[in-house]
Amino acid sequence: MDKHITAPITKEVSRTLCAGDYIYITGTIYTARDAAHKRMDEALAKGESLPIDIVDQAIYYMGPSLAREGRPIGSAGPTTASRMDRYAPKLLDLGLTAMIGKGKRSPEVLDAIVRNGSVYLAAVGGAGALLSKCIKSSEVVAYDDLGTEAIRKLEVENFPVIVVADCEGNNLYETAIKEYQR
Numbered sequence: 001m002d003k004h005i006t007a008p009i010t011k012e013v014s015r016t017l018c019a020g021d022y023i024y025i026t027g028t029i030y031t032a033r034d035a036a037h038k039r040m041d042e043a044l045a046k047g048e049s050l051p052i053d054i055v056d057q058a059i060y061y062m063g064p065s066l067a068r069e070g071r072p073i074g075s076a077g078p079t080t081a082s083r084m085d086r087y088a089p090k091l092l093d094l095g096l097t098a099m100i101g102k103g104k105r106s107p108e109v110l111d112a113i114v115r116n117g118s119v120y121l122a123a124v125g126g127a128g129a130l131l132s133k134c135i136k137s138s139e140v141v142a143y144d145d146l147g148t149e150a151i152r153k154l155e156v157e158n159f160p161v162i163v164v165a166d167c168e169g170n171n172l173y174e175t176a177i178k179e180y181q182r
Contacts, residue, residue: 007156008056009097011117017163019170023121025159029058029100033079035149036142037087044090051142052151055095060123062100063148064138073138073154077128078102081120085109092116100161104173114169121161122172134159 001020005013007027017023030052032040040050061081065074081101088099089112097118102125105113113120123131134156142151164172 004158007058007098009058009119010056011097014097014119015117015167017119017166018168019163019166019172019175021163023161023163025058025161026157027155029060029098029154029156029159030054030141031060031062031064031152031154032084033061033063033149034083035146036151037084037091039143039146041087041090044094050094052153054091056097057095058098058100058121059091059096060100060154061102062123064132064152065128065148067138071132073132073135075128076132076135078123078125078131081105088112092118105165110165110169110171113165114167117167119163119167120165122164123159123161131159 002022004024007025007029043050061079061084062076064076067074078101080103081099082103082105085106088109092112093116098121100121100123102122105120135154136157137155139153140150141153144150
């Protein structure tokens with residue numbers, strides 16, 4: 001099923017998304033990769049607040065290439081989500097609603113998705129140049145010293161993703177394999 005949603009993504013909206021749905025996101029999402037996640041985790045361990053309010057937000061696991069003239073961002077393809085698995089459950093427990101990346105997630109992340117009424121969304125790997133056309137603006141909002149791994153605030157329009165893991169425990173990576181084997 002195709003669905004158009006607006007970000008930030010509330011828990012109410014995330015609970016309507018089912019594994020296998022094609023989603024088009026318009027609104028605000030954030031980027032963060034390995035180094036930014038590590039720094040956020042360190043801040044939380046010290047009792048500090050996060051540099052962005054993650055409640056009802058989507059984090060896209062992406063580090064862009066340099067923008068071409070006249071564009072807000074360069075190629076913007078997803079990175080492997082499992083690299084953030086050690087940090088994701090804590091962020092989900094703090095109110096993060098959606099994660100966007102590629103590849104499978106750990107059982108701990110999948111449990112946290114269900115526990116928190118969240119979702120894991122996949123963007124198509126290898127299509128970063130096409131995905132960047134859906135990004136209307138990009139602004140570094142935290143950890144500028146990390147370069148492409150800084151946290152960015154993106155304004156997106158009809159950004160295409162597929163629901164991989166939903167809040168009911170459905171996982172497209174498992175169901176699609178079973179369906180294909182028939």
